[in-house]
Amino acid sequence: MNALEISNLKKTYASGVEALKGISLSVEEGDFYALLGPNGAGKSTTIGIVSSLVTKSDGNVSIFGTDIDQDFAEAKRKLGVVAQEMNFSPFEKVLDIVVTQSGFYGIPKKVALARAEEVLHKLGLWEKKDLQSRTLSGGLKRRLMIAKSLIHQPRLLILDEPTAGVDIELRRGMWDFIRELNKNGTTVILTTHYLEEAEQLCKNIAIIDKGLIVENTSMKDLLKKLDMQTFILDLETNLDTLPAFDGYIVNQIDPSTLRVALNRDQSLNAFFENLSKLNIQVKSLRNEANRLEELFLQIIKNDHEQ
Amino acid sequence: MSNRTREILWSLRTLTEREIRRYLRIWVQTLVPPAVTMSLYFVIFGSLIGPRIGSMNGFDYIQFMIPGLIMMSVITNSYSNVVSSFFGVKFQRSIEELLVSPMPAFIILLGFIIGGVSRGILVGIVVYLVSLFFYPDFTIHNLPLTLGVLVLTAILFSLMGFINAIFADTFDDISVVPTFVLTPLIYLGGVFYSISILPEIWQKVSLINPMLYVVNTFREGMLGVSDIDVTSALLMQLFFIIILTASCLYLLKTGKGTRQ
Numbered sequence: 381m382n383a384l385e386i387s388n389l390k391k392t393y394a395s396g397v398e399a400l401k402g403i404s405l406s407v408e409e410g411d412f413y414a415l416l417g418p419n420g421a422g423k424s425t426t427i428g429i430v431s432s433l434v435t436k437s438d439g440n441v442s443i444f445g446t447d448i449d450q451d452f453a454e455a456k457r458k459l460g461v462v463a464q465e466m467n468f469s470p471f472e473k474v475l476d477i478v479v480t481q482s483g484f485y486g487i488p489k490k491v492a493l494a495r496a497e498e499v500l501h502k503l504g505l506w507e508k509k510d511l512q513s514r515t516l517s518g519g520l521k522r523r524l525m526i527a528k529s530l531i532h533q534p535r536l537l538i539l540d541e542p543t544a545g546v547d548i549e550l551r552r553g554m555w556d557f558i559r560e561l562n563k564n565g566t567t568v569i570l571t572t573h574y575l576e577e578a579e580q581l582c583k584n585i586a587i588i589d590k591g592l593i594v595e596n597t598s599m600k601d602l603l604k605k606l607d608m609q610t611f612i613l614d615l616e617t618n619l620d621t622l623p624a625f626d627g628y629i630v631n632q633i634d635p636s637t638l639r640v641a642l643n644r645d646q647s648l649n650a651f652f653e654n655l656s657k658l659n660i661q662v663k664s665l666r667n668e669a670n671r672l673e674e675l676f677l678q679i680i681k682n683d684h685e686q
Numbered sequence: 687m688s689n690r691t692r693e694i695l696w697s698l699r700t701l702t703e704r705e706i707r708r709y710l711r712i713w714v715q716t717l718v719p720p721a722v723t724m725s726l727y728f729v730i731f732g733s734l735i736g737p738r739i740g741s742m743n744g745f746d747y748i749q750f751m752i753p754g755l756i757m758m759s760v761i762t763n764s765y766s767n768v769v770s771s772f773f774g775v776k777f778q779r780s781i782e783e784l785l786v787s788p789m790p791a792f793i794i795l796l797g798f799i800i801g802g803v804s805r806g807i808l809v810g811i812v813v814y815l816v817s818l819f820f821y822p823d824f825t826i827h828n829l830p831l832t833l834g835v836l837v838l839t840a841i842l843f844s845l846m847g848f849i850n851a852i853f854a855d856t857f858d859d860i861s862v863v864p865t866f867v868l869t870p871l872i873y874l875g876g877v878f879y880s881i882s883i884l885p886e887i888w889q890k891v892s893l894i895n896p897m898l899y900v901v902n903t904f905r906e907g908m909l910g911v912s913d914i915d916v917t918s919a920l921l922m923q924l925f926f927i928i929i930l931t932a933s934c935l936y937l938l939k940t941g942k943g944t945r946q
Contacts, residue, residue: 393946425946431786434946453690453788461786467779471711483700484787486693528783 381445383409383536383567384430389439391425391591399425401591402439407584409444409535412562413569414582414599418680422591423571424464427540431461443536457485460534462525464541470514474505477513478527485532492531499527502557519550526554530561537561538569543577555581575676579603587679595679610668611648613638616661623658625651639668697789698797705801709767716767716805717812720759724813727755728820731878743880743911752817752824753905754877757839759813761872761900762864764806764840768798768847769860776851781944791938795848795931802844803837810836831916832907838923839900845930852934852943871897876905881913899923 384407391400400422407413417423428434430441432452441448443455468477475496482492500506503523508516513524522542529537539558543551551574559581562568572578578585578599585602587595595602618635628651629641640651655662709716732748742750775781784794818824826832846863854860875897881889892898899919906912912919938944 428946432945433782433785435941453790456786456788459786463779463782465779467782469775469778469780480700480704481783481787483703484697484784484789486696486788488696 381409382406382442383411383444384569385440385442385445386426386430387440389426389429389441390437391422391429391434392437399591400429400437400439403588403591403593405586405593405596407536407567407569409567410562410565411567411569411584412559412582413567414578414585415569415571415588416575416578416585416676417571417588421588423588424540426588427461427538427569427571430538431459432456433463457532458535460529460532460537462522462529462537462539462542464544466521466525468513468524468528471512473510474500474513474516474524475509477524478531481528482531487532495531495533496527499530503527504553519546522546522550523554526557534566536567536569540571541573542570543572543574551577587676589680608641608643610639610641612666612668613640614663614665616663619660623660625654628654693788694790694793697787698793701784701789701794701797702800705767705771705797706804708771709801709805716763717809720763720809721812721816724755724759724816725820727751728817732820743882743909745909745911746821748821749824749909750880750905751878752814752821753908754901755817756810756813756836756908757901757904758872758877760806760810760836760840761843761897762868763809764802765843765847765850765868766864767805768802768844769851769854769864771801772798772848772851773854773857773860776854776944785944791935795934795938798848799841799844802847803840806840806844807836810840826908827910828907830907832904835900835904835907835920835923838920838927839904842900842923842927842930845927845934848934849930849937852937854943871895872901876901876913880911896922896926 384405386406387404388402389400389404390398390402392398403422403426415423415426425434429436430443430448432448441455444458446455446458448455472480478496478500479489479492482495483489487495496509497506500509503526505520505523505527508520513521516524522545526539526542537558542558543554546554555577558568558570568581570578570582582599584598585595586593612633615636615638619632619638620635622630622632622638625640628646631639633639642648642651652662728748728751732751736747736751739747741747772781775784850860850863874892875895876892877897881892881898884892893914899914899922902912902914903916903919903923906916
């Protein structure tokens with residue numbers, strides 16, 4: 381059974397903006413799925429419809445086989461959503477926010493308190509449980525959003541840019557936590573602007589642009605489509621002139637830095653053999669951009685040109 | 687009891703407790719001001735000016751004013767509690783906590799209405815206790831009618847506050863109705879006088895003011911006098927409660943003001 385099934389989903393806002401033009405996608409149970417797209421592509425509208433914050437114009441959505449038009453209450457029980465914007469009272473205490481949220485799902489207080497303790501411990505928020513939420517840092521507020529979304533133990537968790545504005549250390553901690561959740565059986569759908577995040581975490585991916593799905597495949601297959609990768613090479617010594625590298629596109633950024641673009645038929649090893657023959661020593665090597673980022677930009681560019 | 691019913695009742699309890707906790711936490715802003723304001727009314731209009739006015743409909747003026755002032759407090763507090771609380775959750779986006787949960791629309795409405803009604807009644811009791819300080823001999827003529835009207839009025843104005851909050855986009859939108867509509871209608875609705883003292887033309891004009899019916903049914907319960915027919919006034923209140931409840935549920939289900 382698919383965790384999420386969306387078919388021909390359309391949304392036109394009252395302003396006349398057509399945010400979704402009939403998207404369809406399936407997310408398998410246990411998947412770690414990335415939903416990517418530029419700003420205004422329709423990601424948040426899609427998540428909004430699935431979580432009932434946005435009303436759909438047409439189409440069908442089902443969560444673990446439950447159609448949201450038939451039994452929204454049952455569908456909602458299986459779903460947890462971490463919204464993009466903070467959506468809790470700034471004056472309530474951390475523990476109260478989480479326990480109240482579980483109460484909205486009909487979970488008795490005794491059970492809710494035990495679950496809240498567990499989830500707040502896991503997210504490093506237990507020591508802050510008696511603080512008003514407005515006193516938390518941006519990163520801790522994000523964690524509180526995650527805690528709130530997990531309190532009813534959903535089978536499908538949707539995270540809408542959960543690490544936006546979070547420092548790298550906290551971000552990596554959140555990745556580990558979400559990875560662990562997925563490993564324990566929770567299906568995860570992630571939208572993010574950090575494409576490195578999507579590449580590292582997700583098994584499958586859909587790219588949405590201008591209200592349409594322009595790519596829907598596994599992360600592995602998508603990365604295979606990458607035509608060209610650009611590497612930056614820091615050299616041990618300065619080069620006065622750039623030697624000729626037959627068949628390779630090489631530019632000199634400065635006397636000790638080269639940029640080389642390799643297509644999918646060219647190996648990095650072969651290029652290094654060329655460098656060795658010319659007695660050029662490389663100190664370090666890095667991708668100019670994240671691989672998924674390059675591909676993402678390529679796909680969006682192609683879509684805009686069509 | 688089915689699991690679904692248990693789940694719904696627990697979610698109602700959670701929302702209601704949160705609503706009550708909210709206004710009790712800020713009691714200095716919610717419960718104390720009506721007591722202070724009404725004390726001033728009792729001092730100025732009841733104790734100082736009242737004896738010069740004499741009697742109204744056969745009662746001491748301060749005694750005549752008590753039901754009106756209680757009603758005024760109940761109306762403004764039940765209305766403002768719901769309008770500010772519901773607009774607040776919209777503004778803070780914490781309404782999403784409710785919308786993503788399996789709570790049915792009628793439970794969300796009921797939770798906010800219970801919050802508004804409880805504050806209205808609590809403030810009504812506070813003002814009644816304050817009035818006893820100024821007029822210790824006050825006795826309630828018909829307790830069941832008094833309590834019935836108290837609850838119906840609080841429900842009616844909580845529902846109005848809810849609709850105001852649904853349509854409100856800014857803080858200005860939640861203060862316009864209380865300031866420019868509710869307050870003038872309350873003051874002209876027989877809180878301080880019987881419409882029998884007005885010229886005939888203004889008596890007729892007063893009959894289109896809905897506050898007149900609310901204040902007078904309550905005065906009938908507390909003192910046993912009224913300027914209007916109590917039965918039809920009660921039926922009218924019930925009628926408007928049904929219409930407004932249906933409207934609120936329709937607005938919640940269609941997502942007006944709450945969903946995009």
